[in-house]
Amino acid sequence: MDATRSIEEALEQFGQDFAARFDAATSEQTLRDEKASVLGKKGKLTEILKLMGKVPAEDRRRIGEQVNALKDAVESRFEARLEALRRQRREAELNAPPFDLSMPPRLLAPRGHRHPLSQTQDDLLAIFRDLGFLSVEGPEVELEENNFTKLAFPPDHPATDMQDTFWVDVQGAPSGARTLLRTHTSAVQVREMSSRPPPMAIVSSGAVYRRDDDITHSPMFHQVEGFLVDRRVTFGHLKAVLDAFATRLYGPGTRTRFRPSYFPFVEPGAEVDVSCVFCGGQGCRVCKQTGWIEILGCGMIHPAVFEQCGLDPEAYSGFAFGLGVDRIAMLRYGINDIRLLYENAPRFLTQF
Numbered sequence: 001m002d003a004t005r006s007i008e009e010a011l012e013q014f015g016q017d018f019a020a021r022f023d024a025a026t027s028e029q030t031l032r033d034e035k036a037s038v039l040g041k042k043g044k045l046t047e048i049l050k051l052m053g054k055v056p057a058e059d060r061r062r063i064g065e066q067v068n069a070l071k072d073a074v075e076s077r078f079e080a081r082l083e084a085l086r087r088q089r090r091e092a093e094l095n096a097p098p099f100d101l102s103m104p105p106r107l108l109a110p111r112g113h114r115h116p117l118s119q120t121q122d123d124l125l126a127i128f129r130d131l132g133f134l135s136v137e138g139p140e141v142e143l144e145e146n147n148f149t150k151l152a153f154p155p156d157h158p159a160t161d162m163q164d165t166f167w168v169d170v171q172g173a174p175s176g177a178r179t180l181l182r183t184h185t186s187a188v189q190v191r192e193m194s195s196r197p198p199p200m201a202i203v204s205s206g207a208v209y210r211r212d213d214d215i216t217h218s219p220m221f222h223q224v225e226g227f228l229v230d231r232r233v234t235f236g237h238l239k240a241v242l243d244a245f246a247t248r249l250y251g252p253g254t255r256t257r258f259r260p261s262y263f264p265f266v267e268p269g270a271e272v273d274v275s276c277v278f279c280g281g282q283g284c285r286v287c288k289q290t291g292w293i294e295i296l297g298c299g300m301i302h303p304a305v306f307e308q309c310g311l312d313p314e315a316y317s318g319f320a321f322g323l324g325v326d327r328i329a330m331l332r333y334g335i336n337d338i339r340l341l342y343e344n345a346p347r348f349l350t351q352f
Contacts, residue, residue, distance in 0.1 A: 004059045011066055014044055018074055022081045031085060035078050045070070116352040117222055117341055120329040121205050124224045127248045131241060133203040133226055138188035140207055141170060144178040146187040150194075150308035151265040166209050166219075181209035185225035186265060189301075189320060192227075193309035198316050199230035205325065218338050222325035227301065229311070229318035235268070235300060238319035242298065246274050249328075255281065257292055266299025266320055277331065286331075293331065296323035 018038045025031035038044050045067070114122070125135050148157070158164055166181040173179050188204040203226040213219050228237070239258065246254045255275040263269040273294050276287035283289040298321035303313035326338055333352055335341065340348050 004056065004063065007063055008066070011063075011070060014038070015070055015073065017044070019077055022077050025081060025085070028082065028085055031078065031081055035074070039071070039074060045074075113352075115341075115349065116329050116333055116335075117325055119352070120332060121222060121224065121325045124249070124323070124325065124328065125203060125205055127245055128203040128224075128226055130248070131244060133201045133228075136188060136192060136202055136204050137206060138182075138185065138191055138204055140182055140209075141168060141179055142182040142187045143173075144180060146190045147180060147182050147184070150190045150305065151186055152302050152304040152308070153264045157264065164211050166211065183210050184208050184322065185223040186320070186322060188225060189227050189265075190305075190309055193229065193306070193311060198311065198318075199228075201228040202226065218326065218342060220342070221338070223322055224325055225320070225322045227318055227320035229301065229316055231316060233300075233317040233319060235319070238298060238300070238321070241319075242272055242296070242321060246272075246295075250274060250277050258298075261297060261299075263297060263299055265302050265305050267302045269297065269299030272296045272298055272321075295328065295331075296321055298322070 018034075021034045021038070022031060025034050040046070129135055165183055168179055168181060170179040185204050185206055185208060189202070192200060192202050203224065205224045206222065207220050208223050209220050210217075211219065228241070239256075243256050246256050253275075254277070257273040257275075258270040259273065261269045261271040271294055273292035275281040276284060276291050276293050278284050278286045279291065281291040283291050287293050298319065301318040301320050306313040306316060306318075326341060329335065329341065330338060
């Protein structure tokens with residue numbers, strides 16, 4: 001009987017306390033916290049019910065009915081107080097000074113704009129589209145076959161080493177195929193030449209990945225790749241396209257210079273320089289007093305690439321070129337550290 005009396009006294013006191021605590025709540029969150037403190041797993045009622053094991057069997061039904069009645073009372077009081085608080089808040093909103101709907105809004109944050117890399121990439125693609133190139137996209141996770149093999153990379157080329165390339169495992173990849181984060185957008189060239197007949201003039205852009213990280217290199221950067229395939233395409237056609245591109249990018253009077261260079265997927269290959277956009281070719285700190293700035297690599301598509309893509313190198317010829325969007329953006333905006341383009345610092349990005 002002592003246990004029965006103890007639990008009944010505790011329930012009576014509980015019934016008096018919770019109502020006062022609910023009425024004292026001044027916000028919806030406070031009210032919900034009070035409810036949790038009385039009905040929650042660690043609430044007051046739970047503590048009281050721990051005494052039920054000591055209550056005689058003949059008293060348990062009566063005590064259980066009292067507990068259920070209290071729970072209903074708590075829920076009812078909670079809902080009533082919650083409605084009262086919401087009504088008070090609504091009345092406060094209605095009685096507050098009116099809003100002048102004719103006034104312009106206050107912007108909480110300044111209006112954003114495109115990232116300097118996006119601006120540069122869009123401008124480059126627009127130039128090549130104006131020159132008749134079709135813009136396409138390709139996947140950033142690529143097959144080794146498209147990224148290296150079909151572009152005539154020898155098996156022992158340094159770019160295929162683990163320390164230079166991000167190799168990844170892809171569920172659902174063809175059996176035995178190796179996959180990687182593409183190291184250049186040239187893989188799009190393979191995909192397009194393997195899936196459509198010439199003639200074709202294609203330009204693509206996007207992120208590429210290599211294991212480089214310093215003030216002039218980033219593990220992720222962006223490229224624009226272009227190529228043209230048709231019958232009787234010559235190096236002269238390539239030079240004409242790139243001369244037109246340089247003029248549209250840097251303005252009339254811009255000169256180009258082609259220097260022999262090696263790339264596995266072109267023969268012959270060349271590096272292309274433009275007359276320094278900062279000093280006009282007179283020599284300055286940016287161009288290291290040479291009067292020239294390197295902007296891209298190019299060349300005539302290697303016959304082995306045509307053969308890998310199912311095209312007859314005796315019937316078709318073509319040229320390809322690739323340039324780093326990040327480098328063009330750095331030259332355009334005078335940025336001396338490529339990492340600034342990826343740190344997302346508002347003080348830096350708002351300058352462009």
